[in-house]
Amino acid sequence: MPESYEEDIRALELFAEMEEANFDALMRGAYVQNFPPRIDLIHEEDRPDFLHVVLTGSVDLYSSWNGRESSMATVRPISTFILAATINDLPYLMSARTLERSRIVLVPSTDVRQIFSKDPAFARAIVTELAQCYRSVVKNTKDLKLRTSLERLANYILRQQTLSGSTEFDLTMEKRRLASFLGMTPENLSRAFKGLEPYGVKVSSNHISIVDPDDLARFAKPNPLIDDHTT
Amino acid sequence: MPESYEEDIRALELFAEMEEANFDALMRGAYVQNFPPRIDLIHEEDRPDFLHVVLTGSVDLYSSWNGRESSMATVRPISTFILAATINDLPYLMSARTLERSRIVLVPSTDVRQIFSKDPAFARAIVTELAQCYRSVVKNTKDLKLRTSLERLANYILRQQTLSGSTEFDLTMEKRRLASFLGMTPENLSRAFKGLEPYGVKVSSNHISIVDPDDLARFAKPNPLIDDHTT
DNA sequence: AACGGTGCTTGATCTGGATCAAGAAAACAG
DNA sequence: CTGTTTTCTTGATCCAGATCAAGCACCGTT
Known part of the structure; x- marks a missing residue:
């Protein structure tokens, strides 16, 4: 696994402050993959086997119900999705598909959860990230309703x-x-x-x-x- | 400060697993207050001085923009609001008012942040809670858009x-x-x-x-x- | 260059939901 | 209990936005 993108990931707020050994452990289980455009990466209701990190390209988060579909958000480099499902080990609420050719890192969810519970700095970063995601969705709801x-x-x-x-x-x-x-x-x-x-x-x-x-x-x-x- | 409601708070998932000493420290700075109906507890844009815990009654979370107003959620006993703002020390995105006569515990935000960083069990619980809140808002958005x-x-x-x-x-x-x-x-x-x-x-x-x-x-x-x- | 496919625009029409207005029913205060 | 205020309902009307339909622009393919 080339050093290059590991540095990019390490630079993310989410991973910046954690112990070197724990970061290495996370990366050891992770792997990178290239996806063509319009590929479904995950689907609503699936179990969160991996935390995804978008290195290049872009990803559409969308949801469906009763034959209707709505775009919920766009994930651009370099950031992660979908943390909340991974952490609580609950089914995805949204589906994800690549919009263009994209490089994506897949980090096994079990590793994320395990290292979360033993690395306080990582835990702190996860909280910050989750709180930010939460606030973003609230803002979006206000936009829609008001x-x-x-x-x-x-x-x-x-x-x-x-x-x-x-x-x-x-x-x-x-x-x-x-x-x-x-x-x-x-x-x-x-x-x-x-x-x-x-x-x-x-x-x-x-x-x-x-x-x-x-x-x-x-x-x-x-x-x-x-x-x-x-x- | 009577023992009674401290037990109720301790029973909340958010506080259940943390160290006794840390819980006591949290409660030492906290105080309870009774509010009549239709009292504004917090207002959008305010700084989160306290984490609020609703013991009895109910609280309306709402937002305003350009003279319009929309009800976002109702908080019922026993649960907290608004954790995300408290943790990241960022302004509230929603206002809160009592719907009926309510007993509410006010826990200083600084205490919450301080104990969060030294109590791993508390940190874990906060993450679970935040992830749950996040997922709730996403569900709400899907309801609205689909x-x-x-x-x-x-x-x-x-x-x-x-x-x-x-x-x-x-x-x-x-x-x-x-x-x-x-x-x-x-x-x-x-x-x-x-x-x-x-x-x-x-x-x-x-x-x-x-x-x-x-x-x-x-x-x-x-x-x-x-x-x-x-x- | 011709082609099919896809996305974008425009017009016509329809409909879900907002607004306005007024009356009925509760809730509240004195 | 009575008068007042607020909420709830109902009807009439209006408007934002959806749907339907058609034409146009763009783009990669052969």
Whole structure:
């Protein structure tokens, strides 16, 4: 197993502070795999045999019920999913599929649980991570329950602007997935983009440019307790 | 500080396995308080000075944005809120108010964080609790994104039936709050109850009776990955 | 270059759910 | 008990967003 990606994993907050010996033990049981696009990695209801770490590419977390499907989140390098199921050894609540060609590390769940119980620094990191995940989902719920679809899109665009650090950027996912993530249909997303034109949002293909961010913000009314996903 | 409620708290999974000395230290800094109905306990954006434990009564967790408000969850005895903010020392994402007269224990957050870092059993329990909270919110999101309001109500009724262990039970919250919790207006909740009559749901005031649970289940299609809040 | 496939857009229509308004029923205070 | 307030219900109307249908743009394949 090449040293290279182990360093990347070690750099993750989740693994940064743990004992060297324990980290090595975790990595000993782990292995890397390359997946083509659109491959189902895990499925709702499965047992969490592995903790997954995305090294490159991207992964879609989605859920289904009664023939309907909804995109819940996107996992980008370098981060893990789905920790909560692994830790409590309970069935996955979401399915995961690669969006593009992806390199993914698989760490046996039993190893994670075992080392969790003997490495306090690792335990501390897991708690921080879980609390963060929890807070993210709460923010997402507030977004869904308190805002209209137009407001959700406006705030999504402002968040992407912050992430990219520029008033011009490319969408990081295809529009049909964005629609599902925001809880709307592709048709309505198309119309919603049009609906934001009066606030200075220009869209061509997957390129977005914001004429006047303040103008857009006056409509979107972004709020750190919903939109700041770093805390 | 009377022994009585300390035993109740000790019985909580979160505190059950920790060292006696550490539990005592936690309780030494804690104090109990009685609150009348409809008192705001904490407010979004506040710093988490205390971990709250509900001994009696009930507490509504809700959120606001842009003049709108939505009920997110109800906390019933004996359980805690809001752990995630306390642990990571980050602002609350939700506000909390008493629904009825309630006895609540306040445990200083600094004590919780300090003892968390030196008591492995306590750390383990916190992880389990956080993972459970996380999974609950994910289930709630799936409920919201994958189901119509009528389906959400039908499944809510089936969940309450399971909890009460009977096909007849009383609603545990007023209808306007239930509506908000389910993501609909009070007017529409009223109509939704009517809409479930064909499936054998009878409502009079806050008393519900289900004529044929199987009939209702055929419509509601309950799913453990959304509706079973014990895992 | 022609092709099929897929995603995106646009228009027309439909519907679930929100809003507005008013009356009925409870809950509460004096 | 009585008047007041709040919740719940019902009806009428309105609107956001879903669905249906068709055309268009893009992209990799052969």
